[in-house]
Amino acid sequence: MLARHHDPIAAIATAPGRGAVGIVRLSGKGLAAVVATICGKPLQPRHATYLPILDGQGQPIDQGLALFFPAPHSYTGEDVLELQAHGGPVVLQLLLARCLEAAETIDVATGRAPLAGLRLAQPGEFTERAFLNDKIDLAQAEAIADLIDASTETAARSAARSLSGEFSKEVHVLLDRLVHLRMLVEATLDFPEEDIDFLQQSDAQGQLTGLRETLAGVMHRAQQGAILREGIKVVIAGQPNAGKSSLLNALAGAELAIVTPIAGTTRDKVTQLIQIDGVPLHVVDTAGLRDSLLPEVGEVEKIGIARAWREIESADAVLFLHDLTRQQTPEDPQMAQRYKAADAAIAADLADKLPVNTPIIDVWNKSDTAPAAVVTEVRTGVVISAKTGAGLQQLRQNLLALVGWQAAPEGVFMARERHVRALQQVDGQLAQAARQLKAPAPALDLLAEDLRQAQNALSGVTGAFTPDDLLGEIFSKFCIGK
Structure with missing residues (x-):
């Protein structure tokens, strides 16, 4: 055990900002003397005591609850004092300053400070001491942070x-x-x-x-x-106006990305955390992919395309979006051929730039407006309409299966x-x-x-x-x- 693990420590234990209740926590060996100094009297172990908390001049900082947990029956395995007061940041800073001051104040009778060496805790140090004192093991300690950071109900329960x-x-x-x-x-x-x-x-x-x-x-x-715990990074990729932003909005259930018929509307990534069956997904909408050498592609769009490829290369899964309405264009057959050729070029680039184990789902969008004959020709992937929501549930389930989610949440x-x-x-x-x-x-x-x-x-x-x-x-x- 390192020398710093023997120091008594103190910290504000609640999140920054204002709230109804805030907590200041102390941990160390031999806290009883400083407890009496801060609270004005000894405390009954493991009982909440309502009292005024005074500063060094005897003026009240706040009225609150004090709880004393003697070792080894505490979170850290050491003596622990918790002061629960109103959750204003100034109040909590005053309480913390009072604890540090009281620990170093020389007792006239003994000529010693009640808790010399009391210092501010480092990140995670209370839980680290619980681990070092065999109150929890390392997997349990990590689970505490994971519980705090959980982004879905399933993650929290797990x-x-x-x-x-x-x-x-x-x-x-x-x-x-x-x-x-x-x-x-x-x-x-x-x-x-x-x-x-x-x-x-x-x-x-x-x-x-x-x-x-x-x-x-x-x-x-x-x-x-x-x-x-980690969630899944899912990047939506495809040509301009394939409906990438509409798909993000449909999956998120909110109008997060701007949708227009103008090619190149999305110039930078738009990220949203959503959940499917309790699994967190970080869904990233990217700029439309096309040849940066085309004359109509401006400098800003080129930067967006380059950023899109960076996001794609770091994805856990890619949704490759195709526009069904551009697979067949009787008024301009060459347009359909150019669109299919551009999709083929993107597919080749995905195969070249992505790790072999990164799943790619072909998503065929705009089934609500595409000719029925075109829709029935689709042999792979998922047919959807980001506008009506058709096919989205199947897409969600396919996505979870491809990234390896199989277990029942309760297990x-x-x-x-x-x-x-x-x-x-x-x-x-x-x-x-x-x-x-x-x-x-x-x-x-x-x-x-x-x-x-x-x-x-x-x-x-x-x-x-x-x-x-x-x-x-x-x-x-x-x-x-x-």
Whole structure:
């Protein structure tokens, strides 16, 4: 534990701005003396006490509630004091200043400060101390931030399940089975002269197969949880006037983007967070794609096209929008051919610039005004009308399926990309162990090492083997008072 983890800390624990209630929180060892100084009297543990909170000159700052939680029965595992007052920013700053002042005020009787060294907390430091003091594990700590940041009800419920320990329980079950398997291998290594073959007698192969099957289920739910947490970036791409802005408005259920029949109306990206079945989607409307060398393309539109390609290249999924009304133009057959050629050029560029695993959905728009014969000719993708809403529900479901959303919401716990990578590493190590175990003459020392590496990777999910720099990165993303 670093030296700074022994310092008493204080912070405003509620969000910036005005509100009905605001909270100032302190945590550290031996808070009782400073509690009496700030509150004017000792407090009964875990009972809310209504009292005036006075400044150093005895003048009231506010009337509020004070709660004292002696260690170890507190959020951080240390002594914790919470002052609940009116939620004005000035009031809370005065309360925080009073706490810092009271901690350093020399007591005449003892000649010492009640809580010397009290300092402002760093982001996430209260939760970091809860983790370091074994009140929660790392996966639960991350779930606290995920619960605060949840953008949909499904994400919030999944984060709450992780916070309650459901994800951690799954990991610990895997760990127990993995440790038992390691024990069998180590026993065979330590006692090679014994007649008993520990691995065969204990069905090590069967145990390893069962372990990998259970891991596959946990990985699936973790991948679903990562989708819930991170959301999906969906970029709408296509030629000018294909209806990209209309589709964004239809998916969002609001008039967010300007829609006109003038080509090149959208010059910069328009992003909106929406949800489909509780899954957050960051939908990006982009400038229409066309050859920047065309004489009618101005400098501003060229910049918009370049930005559109940058958004497309970083997308989790692309909706490639086609205009059905321009697939067949009896009054000008060459126009339809030019439109189809331009679509083909965009498709080639998408194939060239996107990672092979980025899904592309062909979306055929304006089915409400296109000739019926043209609509029936569509063989791939989804036919929609952004104007009437026809086909949008099918588009939503296809989009979720393509990006990997399959689980029932109540079976998902919140997870992060870090967790998914760790579980994938475990799966890789167990796959190597399985190959070793199936060999005619297994190299038991290599098998033991594969299992050890798998255990370390799995333990990293809950924080048993986690470097300090990773902890710093994780907790630095929390809010100050948490």
